[in-house]
Amino acid sequence: MSSRSPLAPDRFPDLPAIAGVSLHVARAGYKDWGRCDLTLAILDPGTQVAGVTTQSRCPSPEVEWCRSALALGQARALVVNAGNANAFTGHRGRVAVEAITARVSAHLGCQPSDVFVASTGVIGTALPIPKAEAGLDAAFAAQPCGWQDAALTIGTTDTFPKGAMTTAIVDGRTVTLVGIIKGSGMIAPDMATMLGFIFTDAATTPGFLQTALADANRRSFSCITVDSDTSTSDTVLAFATGKAGNAPLDSADSPGADAFRAALDDLCQQLAHLVVRDGEGASKFITIAVTGAQSDASAHRIALSIANSPLVKTAIAGEDANWGRVVMAVGKAGEPADRDLLSIRFGTTQVAANGLAVAGYDETPVAAHLKGQDIDIGVDLGIGEGRAIVWTCDLTHGYISINADYRS
Secondary structure, three states, X not given: OOOOXXXXXXXXXXXXXXXXXXXXXXXXXXXOOOOOOEEEEEEOOOOEEEEEEOOOOOOOXXXXXXXXXXXXXXXXXXXXXXEEOOOOOHHHHHHHHHHHHHHHHHHHOOOHHHEEEEEEEEOOOOOOXXXXXXXXXXXXXXXXXXXXXXXXXXXOOOOOOEEEEEEEEEOOEEEEEEEEEEOOOOOOOOOOOOEEEEEEOOOEOHHHHHHHHHHHHHOOHHHEOOOOOOOOOOEEEEEEOOOOOOOOEOOOOOOOHHHHHHHHHHHHHHHHHHHHXXXXXXXXXXXEEEEEEOOHXXXXXXXXXXXXXXXXXXXXXXXXXXXXXXHHHHHHOOOOOOHHHOEEEEOOEEEEEOOEEXXXXXXXXXXXXXXOOEEEEEEEOOOOOEEEEEEEEOOOHHHHHHHHOOOO
16 A cells, blocks of 8 residues: 555544454455455355445446345345456456356356456456456355455555444344445545445345435535546445344334434445545545525535535645635535525634624634644625535545555
8 A cells, every 4th residue: 555644543442343254355366466366255144235336327247146146135245356447348247246256156056146346446347257256266165254354455546445334223132333444545425436345234224224225325424525436336235134133124124223313324335434534645634514505415516516626626735725616616516505694604703704704813723724634614605594514625636646656
């Protein structure tokens, strides 16, 4: 991995094993790197699955395969390939996915549709089937590994492995949720913007899990952006093994449903924040809160306009309290706004109110806030009750360096 992001956590968290999940990693050699790049998660029979995938109009064969398999709601395995996205590869890419699922299903004695596949890396080169098959054979023979090894193996330009956990009380039992995720660049909230995998021992129906994940996604993965670019391969999958022994969650009225959904929301938000904290070249983690908009959807679009503005992001990188760029980003969003009602704050300091700079505004506390790593920007439009929060990072020379050399 590259030099560790200054926004990274101090260490990878201690994550418990999830009953019914066995993790294995191997080196398929998709790139010329001395590391594992194939992850295999073997899931016990009866595991339920849900997922959300990219809204890109150029999705990878893996995304199309997962969409079809998700309709059946059952899973026995997950394969993640790092270093080759297998996207924009036509028939050859589809054949590679079919070869992977056939080999795993033969090994486990399950249906190919029970095998989920995700790939990440360079677009435009078909996944080499001999390497994939050799990597799978090595993974079949490998001893089980821990979450940190799996999180490292799914990464590409990531500078640190990402994982998180939560728990909930469901039907009188403690259920555990663990997630790993990869993502650093090509991150924009047109669904998921990364590869993320969630595992829980809770018993659920596929329909309940799908609804819960889709709702959690809207409040987490769809609220982050690094560079406004949406991947061809974005996938978030959730697997529920049912080993906790609770009565299966099948509706919002099930005992513990609210607790499970709150835990899933928390987990997804933790994972989403880790992706932003590893944004390519990032030195600042930025929270943008928009209130007073015409609707929540309008507030969300305005927040994204601010978060995706290169001028706002470079100002933050330079620790420049240039709130005029925030005004610009609100104005270009195409959403209802009234210039003479607009108010802006940096940190806890109000810098503009009702369309004007605050009288006697002292930039000293704002300058001090911008020297930190966690930056808060608040915008109130003063025209309604709509609100939204979006998370992003600054834009530095590091982003250019990473992406100018990405295929090297």
